[in-house]
Amino acid sequence: MDPVNLVLFVVVVPAVVAAVTAALGGWLARRLGVAEAGRAAVAVALGAGTLAAQFASALPHFPPIEVTDRIPWLVGLLMLLGLLESTHPSPGWARWKDRLLVAILVLALVLGPALGPDWPSLRDLAVECGLVLGILVGWGSLEGLAAHRSTAVLGPALLAVAGCTSAALLLSGSVVLGRISGGLTAALGAVWVLSWWLPDQALGRGGVSVLVATVAALLIEGRVYSFLPLEAAIALAAAPLLAWLAFAGPARRLASWQSALLAAVLCLVPAGVAVGLALRAAPGEYE
Amino acid sequence: MPRFPILRALGLSIVCTFAAGRPLAAAETYVADPVHSSLVYRIKHMNATYFWGRFNSINGSFTLDEANPAQCQFEFQVKADSVDTGNAKRDAHLKSPDFFNVVQFPTIAFKSQSVTRSGDAYEVVGELTLHGVTKPVTVKVVPTGKGKGPGGAPIAGIEATLMIKRTDFGMSNMVGPLGDEVLVNVGIEARRK
Numbered sequence: 390m391d392p393v394n395l396v397l398f399v400v401v402v403p404a405v406v407a408a409v410t411a412a413l414g415g416w417l418a419r420r421l422g423v424a425e426a427g428r429a430a431v432a433v434a435l436g437a438g439t440l441a442a443q444f445a446s447a448l449p450h451f452p453p454i455e456v457t458d459r460i461p462w463l464v465g466l467l468m469l470l471g472l473l474e475s476t477h478p479s480p481g482w483a484r485w486k487d488r489l490l491v492a493i494l495v496l497a498l499v500l501g502p503a504l505g506p507d508w509p510s511l512r513d514l515a516v517e518c519g520l521v522l523g524i525l526v527g528w529g530s531l532e533g534l535a536a537h538r539s540t541a542v543l544g545p546a547l548l549a550v551a552g553c554t555s556a557a558l559l560l561s562g563s564v565v566l567g568r569i570s571g572g573l574t575a576a577l578g579a580v581w582v583l584s585w586w587l588p589d590q591a592l593g594r595g596g597v598s599v600l601v602a603t604v605a606a607l608l609i610e611g612r613v614y615s616f617l618p619l620e621a622a623i624a625l626a627a628a629p630l631l632a633w634l635a636f637a638g639p640a641r642r643l644a645s646w647q648s649a650l651l652a653a654v655l656c657l658v659p660a661g662v663a664v665g666l667a668l669r670a671a672p673g674e675y676e
Numbered sequence: 677m678p679r680f681p682i683l684r685a686l687g688l689s690i691v692c693t694f695a696a697g698r699p700l701a702a703a704e705t706y707v708a709d710p711v712h713s714s715l716v717y718r719i720k721h722m723n724a725t726y727f728w729g730r731f732n733s734i735n736g737s738f739t740l741d742e743a744n745p746a747q748c749q750f751e752f753q754v755k756a757d758s759v760d761t762g763n764a765k766r767d768a769h770l771k772s773p774d775f776f777n778v779v780q781f782p783t784i785a786f787k788s789q790s791v792t793r794s795g796d797a798y799e800v801v802g803e804l805t806l807h808g809v810t811k812p813v814t815v816k817v818v819p820t821g822k823g824k825g826p827g828g829a830p831i832a833g834i835e836a837t838l839m840i841k842r843t844d845f846g847m848s849n850m851v852g853p854l855g856d857e858v859l860v861n862v863g864i865e866a867r868r869k
């Protein structure tokens with residue numbers, strides 16, 4: 390893999406697309422008097438960066454041929470959901486209903502082509518219910534964190550998890566999944582940097598939806614269609630939960646930058662283990 | 677009005693057959709022996725050289741009819757999961773959604789639709805299903821021999837060659853580092869049904 394090509398199309402282009410989308414989108418939304426303009430811009434920017442990485446890798450087929458061709462449709466829908474979540478806040482029960490529907494949609498889009506003729510067996514249903522529950526727990530947890538902490542503080546922890554997800558997917562056999570995940574990471578990085586100057590560009594209610602459901606789809610695809618070890622997928626999915634420890638108990642007294650650093654380190658432990666597991670499972674090198 | 681016209685026609689056909697120097701061959705159907713059948717392919721890497729890969733699981737059957745090539749039929753199925761390039765990491769990559777996506781598309785299949793004779797070979801037009809996409813392709817099929825197998829059963833062999841563009845079948849990742857055109861060569865040894 391050409392490293393220049395990799396840096397350009399997986400890091401630089403998605404980051405620039407996300408930064409421009411977030412800055413211009415936020416400015417435009419504010420001009421139009423849209424409530425929560427910054428959150429709306431972040432949701433669209435994360436999706437735009439992810440799509441930029443996938444389109445730079447290879448244009449998806451229309452109509453979709455294979456499972457990866459479905460990712461842009463999911464991301465597009467998540468951008469729309471994120472936009473609506475931020476501009477038209479709905480009551481708590483309605484947000485949970487939306488999350489449940491999106492979690493089921495993620496499974497239908499990603500697992501659908503792999504379902505055998507004997508579906509649904511009891512085991513299948515148990516696994517799928519577990520996945521939906523996992524997505525909902527991760528989603529609720531991250532929304533909770535984003536509601537109490539700024540993007541500037543939360544950013545490093547999420548960047549650590551997203552970056553490790555990208556590395557683990559790359560190691561597990563699919564370069565394209567790694568590149569899409571890398572694009573999401575770069576977009577998140579751009580949003581994080583922008584949030585230093587524009588604090589209203591927050592991840593909560595909008596950006597989190599794009600982040601959680603896209604990462605869930607990529608991890609499930611990496612596990613089912615590629616060779617991502619199950620333990621690595623679980624470690625990556627669970628890693629953001631550890632960020633809570635950086636904001637609870639005695640850690641509450643820490644300065645913002647200390648909390649950000651602690652959360653990043655805590656998340657990096659399971660995420661790093663996941664990369665190690667993917668590396669160990671990888672059968673060797675080739676170019 | 678000739679008497680016994682049917683007998684005369686029969687006699688004429690027997691004379692013609694022997695005059696041609698050989699009996700008319702009936703259609704013979706053969707079932708592939710996976711152990712002695714192979715599918716290898718060739719693709720260009722970095723625009724520098726060709727490297728070869730193979731699939732280790734191939735099944736199929738064919739019907740040969742020398743007298744009436746239009747009656748010939750060829751079909752084979754390959755398990756995509758059996759791709760083997762001699763490098764485990766590369767095989768894993770080839771099985772992933774970046775290329776064959778073997779979970780979603782476990783089978784590669786070919787089925788002939790029309791056959792014409794072309795010298796010693798057959799020109800076979802059929803449908804190839806690869807990566808979930810079915811497209812018409814033209815395959816050159818050469819009968820490579822006949823004989824008896826170890827158990828004494830009649831066997832026959834064919835070699836099929838075709839050139840495809842992988843992008844025609846939706847396999848469009850990494851075109852550039854890896855070529856688009858793929859030369860496929862199938863050798864099938866089969867036992868008469």
